[in-house]
Amino acid sequence: MNFAQILRTSWSAIATHRLRSALTIIGIFIGIAAVSLTIGLGQGAQRMISDEITSLGSNLLIVTPGSSTSTSGVRGGMGSATTLTIDDATALTSSTVAPDISGVAPIMSSSQTLTTSSTNWTSTAYGTTASWLPVRSRTVQAGRFFTDADVTNCATVVVLGPTTAQELYGQANMAVGQSLTMGTAQYTVIGVLTSAGSSSLGDEDDIVVMPYSTMSQRISGGVTRLSMIYISATSQASLTAAYQEATAALLTRHGVSSSSADFSITSLQSVLDVASSITGTLTLALAALAGISLVVGGIGVMNIMLVSVTERIREIGLRKALGATPGVIRLQFLIEAAILAVIGGILGIGLGYLAGWLISQAISITVTISWSACLLALGVSALVGIVAGVYPASRAAKMAPIDALRSE
């Protein structure tokens, strides 16, 4: 009996016992769908976090005024204290004081209403230096960013986030060269930023960026009140060193000890690390659930295989009586189990993808269904199905034909 014939025999056994085959396939495919989906959810969440890290710049430090460890009990909220100055920011740019810091961007912020000839829009305005662009790892999609010269000259220029530009001018590339009114002064739009989405720092696309000097002069009445300073370390590895250098420099400048520090420095990485470890735990929990569903699915597959083979021991006896060798019988059942596992596996992966797509449509969670998760699920259920199907069949194939024929 050649392979094609055995294949045909296996296939006709599957086709003639539709209910039994369908039940086996369902067992396998539910298991695989559950596993690939749960793992996909976890991996999707982790992917979202790592995307955010890359978009924010993974070597970013944020200095905020006020201390989270204030002994006076007065907790300085972000931007409410005036302890950070432009000089502080300038001091941190020194390569002797802070060799591990590559860029410093002081930030003033203010909510502003922008008015054009046809419309108006409320957005957050940030006053900063030309370093803001590299420090925040942003780019411009149209026009240019302002320069150090613009800062020195208190130029009345602004760079818009893509959402802001869209709201004001309908189209991002239409914005460059236009003018808008903010407060009492008129500004020229010189550039539009590339979209960065929204992050844990807020909506990054609906912003107005301008020289801090201009903001100080035109908006806050000569006062330079920094709400924060962004610092970028030369690399992710030097983040700790940059943190220590910035802390030491600012403590010295402010003449305070570390126990009464009037500022605090946060690493975005550390925030994200916590978030990431939370989703990591979540993924693990989901994977454990997936594992359980895999075990349950596997037991289902095993049961139905065992039952279907036991029920067919008489058939095995008859086939042996008619001249089938144990090898041919083993191969027949192996192929049957493999066909069922493959069909169930393909359907299961399909269902997993479909459910993942539906979930990401319904709620904005990315579901990343990885091939490794699918292969794992497929491998386990196929293995279980094949072992549970082939082992009893091959035992029956070793019996004397008449004993198999007489079995209950």
Place this chain on the structure above:
Amino acid sequence: MARVDATPTVMPTSSGQQAPVVELQTIWKTYGLGRKNDSVRVDALRGVSLSVGQGEYTAIVGPSGSGKSTLMHIIGCLDTPTSGTYLINGEDASDLSEQDLAEIRNIRIGFVFQQFNLLASLNAWRNVELPLSYAGVPASKRRTRAMEALEKVGLTDRASHKPGEMSGGQQQRVAVARALVNNPSLILADEPTGNLDSVSTKDMLNLFGSLSAEGRTIILITHDSDVAATAHRVVQVRDGMITSDTVNQPDGGMSFEVPLSSSVGRERRSGGNQDPGGDAVPGGVRSAGAEVRP
């Protein structure tokens, strides 16, 4: 009508003579050995010795439960004896590998089961072609040969029916067709006419007669004395032992008994009288000669 195949396979012995197709030497079969409860143990065969030569047409008769089917299963290499030796074409069956046994069951032996044992999910001709597929016959030829075999048993019109859609007699004939499809040299039939009416029985006996004329060895079990009468030789089994072994005269005249010396267990009956019908035969069993006389 029937296809004449190549001369059935015969294994010559070392002496150059033809070995008997079937040679049983003091075969015992005990059921229920693995069980704890001794009362379920049954000695189904108690020292059976029997030799069947090439081309012989033998009927096995005996009361229900006497061990006929058990004997047939051992002859068909479907079961193994508890003790004793079975030589098939001179080869010790216990020395044969699973592969050899599969080939013997497939090509050399055609077995008709008492319970038919058809696969319920396959229709008649698919059931009949099963032995062909294990023999490696290409699919294109299998259907033709299966249909030819069904024609021999007069069932062409039921070729596409499943066993559940056929009468007992029709199923029995499918089982016979399946046994014949590979042109085996040894045909073993366990009550092949048990479910047939007198006309179908006659057709079946004609079929067996022509198979025998082709030189095939036939052993059949029957309760029907008319069926037994068509055989060349009648072996009577009682309580797991052969109690008589008679040769029918072809002209329907006298039959004579062959000495039972070869069919009575030697070791277990030490010192016993080997005279046929003598005291050595336990239970005072009568000679079966009268019962099977035509």
